[in-house]
Amino acid sequence: MYGTKSKIDLAFEYQTQAAILRPSIHSRRANLTVKFQDLYGFTVEGNVDDVNVLNEVREKVRQQGRVWWALEASKGANWYLHTTIGQGSALTSSLKFSALANAITLKKLIRKGIPPVLRPKVWFSLSGAAKKKSTVPESYYDDLTKAVEGKVTPATRQIDHDLPRTFPGHPWLDTPEGHAALRRVLVAYSFRDSDVGYCQGLNYVAALLLLVMKTEEDAFWMLAVLLENVLVNDCYTNNLSGCHVEQRVFKDLLAKKCQRIATHLEALEFDVSLVTTEWFLCLFSKSLPSETTLRVWDVIFYEGAKVIFNVALAIFKMKEDELLVTHHVGEIINVLQITTHQLFDPDDLLTVAFDKIGSMTTNTISKQRKKQEPEVMKELDQRIRRLNSLKMEGK
Amino acid sequence: MAATAGHNNLNAKLVLLGDMGAGKSSLVLRFVKGQFLEFQESTIGAAFFSQTLAVNDATVKFEIWDTAGQERYHSLAPMYYRGAAAAIIVYDITNADSFTRAKKWVQELQKQGNPNMVVALAGNKADLEDKRKVTAEEARVYAEENGLFFMETSAKTAANVNDVFYEIAKRLPRAQPAQKPAGMVLVDRPAEGSRAASCCS
Ligand SMILES: Nc1nc2c(ncn2[C@@H]2O[C@H](COP(=O)(O)OP(=O)(O)OP(=O)(O)O)[C@@H](O)[C@H]2O)c(=O)[nH]1
Ligand SMILES: [Mg+2]
Numbered sequence: 001m002y003g004t005k006s007k008i009d010l011a012f013e014y015q016t017q018a019a020i021l022r023p024s025i026h027s028r029r030a031n032l033t034v035k036f037q038d039l040y041g042f043t044v045e046g047n048v049d050d051v052n053v054l055n056e057v058r059e060k061v062r063q064q065g066r067v068w069w070a071l072e073a074s075k076g077a078n079w080y081l082h083t084t085i086g087q088g089s090a091l092t093s094s095l096k097f098s099a100l101a102n103a104i105t106l107k108k109l110i111r112k113g114i115p116p117v118l119r120p121k122v123w124f125s126l127s128g129a130a131k132k133k134s135t136v137p138e139s140y141y142d143d144l145t146k147a148v149e150g151k152v153t154p155a156t157r158q159i160d161h162d163l164p165r166t167f168p169g170h171p172w173l174d175t176p177e178g179h180a181a182l183r184r185v186l187v188a189y190s191f192r193d194s195d196v197g198y199c200q201g202l203n204y205v206a207a208l209l210l211l212v213m214k215t216e217e218d219a220f221w222m223l224a225v226l227l228e229n230v231l232v233n234d235c236y237t238n239n240l241s242g243c244h245v246e247q248r249v250f251k252d253l254l255a256k257k258c259q260r261i262a263t264h265l266e267a268l269e270f271d272v273s274l275v276t277t278e279w280f281l282c283l284f285s286k287s288l289p290s291e292t293t294l295r296v297w298d299v300i301f302y303e304g305a306k307v308i309f310n311v312a313l314a315i316f317k318m319k320e321d322e323l324l325v326t327h328h329v330g331e332i333i334n335v336l337q338i339t340t341h342q343l344f345d346p347d348d349l350l351t352v353a354f355d356k357i358g359s360m361t362t363n364t365i366s367k368q369r370k371k372q373e374p375e376v377m378k379e380l381d382q383r384i385r386r387l388n389s390l391k392m393e394g395k
Numbered sequence: 396m397a398a399t400a401g402h403n404n405l406n407a408k409l410v411l412l413g414d415m416g417a418g419k420s421s422l423v424l425r426f427v428k429g430q431f432l433e434f435q436e437s438t439i440g441a442a443f444f445s446q447t448l449a450v451n452d453a454t455v456k457f458e459i460w461d462t463a464g465q466e467r468y469h470s471l472a473p474m475y476y477r478g479a480a481a482a483i484i485v486y487d488i489t490n491a492d493s494f495t496r497a498k499k500w501v502q503e504l505q506k507q508g509n510p511n512m513v514v515a516l517a518g519n520k521a522d523l524e525d526k527r528k529v530t531a532e533e534a535r536v537y538a539e540e541n542g543l544f545f546m547e548t549s550a551k552t553a554a555n556v557n558d559v560f561y562e563i564a565k566r567l568p569r570a571q572p573a574q575k576p577a578g579m580v581l582v583d584r585p586a587e588g589s590r591a592a593s594c595c596s
Contacts, residue, residue: 158415158465161415161416162437164434165434165435165436165437166436166437167436168432168434168435168436199465199467200415200437200438200439200463200465200468201439203437204439236467237467238467239467239469239470240467240468240470240471241470244470269478271474273471273474274440274441274443274460274474274475275440275443277439277440277441277471278439278440278441281439281440282439286436286439329443329458330443330445330458333443380470383470383473386506386507387503
């Protein structure tokens with residue numbers, strides 16, 4: 001599909017895939033599982049209803065595109081790039097007002113979704129990637145990839161091992177061209193930040209970034225801004241301490257915001273991190289359908305990592321009734337897995353995430369993280385000491 | 396202890412540990428679905444599967460945690476092996492480092508794991524004889540010294556895969572009244588057919 005093209009042209013994909021999505025006559029029988037390709041070329045399994053939902057999503061995406069174009073027409077191209085408020089006193093109050101109004105419009109608009117054709121441009125500027133890139137020489141990425149070409153490190157070995165294991169079967173990612181692009185992005189990043197090097201999970205994140213951003217270089221900068229500015233520190237470094245912190249913060253939030261579920265799961269001795277760790281490390285890319293994942297990312301890149309908590313809580317919240325009648329680990333996991341895999345309509349999830357969870361500010365989350373950090377560090381430290389004492393005894 | 400009996404049904408939590416790419420997910424997929432994928436997605440965090448086996452007089456329902464192998468994921472492992480009745484430590488016979496890694500897991504479980512845990516050592520990718528780096532003899536000696544049972548397996552050809560799980564099922568301590576069912580609950584409904592597994596990845 002994408003194989004022979006040097007750039008991933010998604011606008012083109014939309015037209016060609018419409019035919020694939022029309023369920024065949026045989027699959028119209030109820031509950032028959034069909035395989036189909038979603039908006040970003042992933043093969044998904046679902047029943048005919050799912051196919052219909054996906055077609056509706058496609059239509060909503062088109063409508064949302066029209067909304068964005070209309071705004072460009074009335075407010076000027078790239079209007080959303082100038083919404084940062086409170087900068088400089090030189091702004092007249094009327095200009096300040098219009099910036100504020102734009103910021104409010106933009107927040108709502110982004111929660112409703114960025115049209116896939118605009119995603120590369122909007123993500124790149126709003127996430128801070130453009131700014132990050134502008135602080136280094138134009139040739140930074142090219143120089144970096146050239147400089148590290150042919151170098152072998154533990155990270156490059158692990159990357160090579162994971163290339164064919166990253167979304168195998170995807171029509172572009174799983175081609176020599178896709179592998180090569182993903183390899184360059186991951187290898188370049190492993191040299192940019194040797195504390196991170198390569199962490200499994202980043203392969204899925206970078207792969208989706210490539211599909212969205214279309215150029216490797218932009219995908220690289222999105223990965224950089226994500227790890228360096230958007231997500232909690234040390235999410236992917238040596239002992240994943242940042243990820244441990246997020247898990248503790250999440251458990252507290254679940255207890256607060258979904259008390260009944262938290263109590264029930266605790267009674268079953270089910271630690272929610274068993275499933276949520278993957279959500280946090282892969283940013284849902286391994287669990288939610290691609291367009292739903294990217295709708296979540298739309299908001300993450302604008303509002304920050306707190307969004308991951310909203311979405312994770314929403315997944316539990318949506319299935320409260322079902323979760324409360326589980327009495328077994330396997331059942332809990334089945335409920336969560338089936339739910340995430342079938343969330344083809346992003347609005348089903350995002351409505352709950354933003355309207356039913358109650359507001360959480362980045363500030364509250366930061367405070368919670370600060371509170372959990374010492375505990376996590378202590379625990380990880382004790383663990384390392386225990387393991388070291390094992391080593392001593394072993395000798 | 397960690398396996399709990401209800402009538403003739405036993406529920407047992409089982410965890411797979413081992414180096415990245417050793418074939419943990421492939422072994423589970425072979426056991427649970429009878430499939431093999433040339434390129435198996437790398438596991439992040441862990442994946443859960445369940446599968447029921449009939450052994451002699453009882454059925455054993457395994458709740459399987461297939462963990463991520465990369466070194467830095469090590470810090471998540473206790474969450475998965477806590478309360479486990481059994482563990483399969485997997486290494487790749489074509490990769491000596493993965494055997495070293497396996498030994499570290501053995502040590503850790505001996506110290507931190509449930510003392511009655513049934514531990515198996517699986518030398519996987521046995522179909523790749525020409526690339527072998529770890530001899531079966533070396534591994535067998537090590538396993539004997541450490542009270543593990545050992546098998547070479549191939550998720551690709553299916554050789555010995557079911558056998559590892561059967562052997563574990565047979566060795567699980569039973570008939571002891573469960574003192575503290577850690578993370579386990581009794582099942583009182585009939586177990587699903589032995590091939591009807593629910594799987595999650
Ligand atoms: N020839 C051969 N290849 C195997 C065998 N088992 C697994 N593989 C291959 O080895 C690679 C890694 O297998 P996985 O099952 O994903 O390994 P893993 O231990 O789960 O790896 P992580 O999830 O990264 O920890 C895959 O490409 C498999 O197809 C085997 O018995 N023989
Ligand atoms: Mg795996």
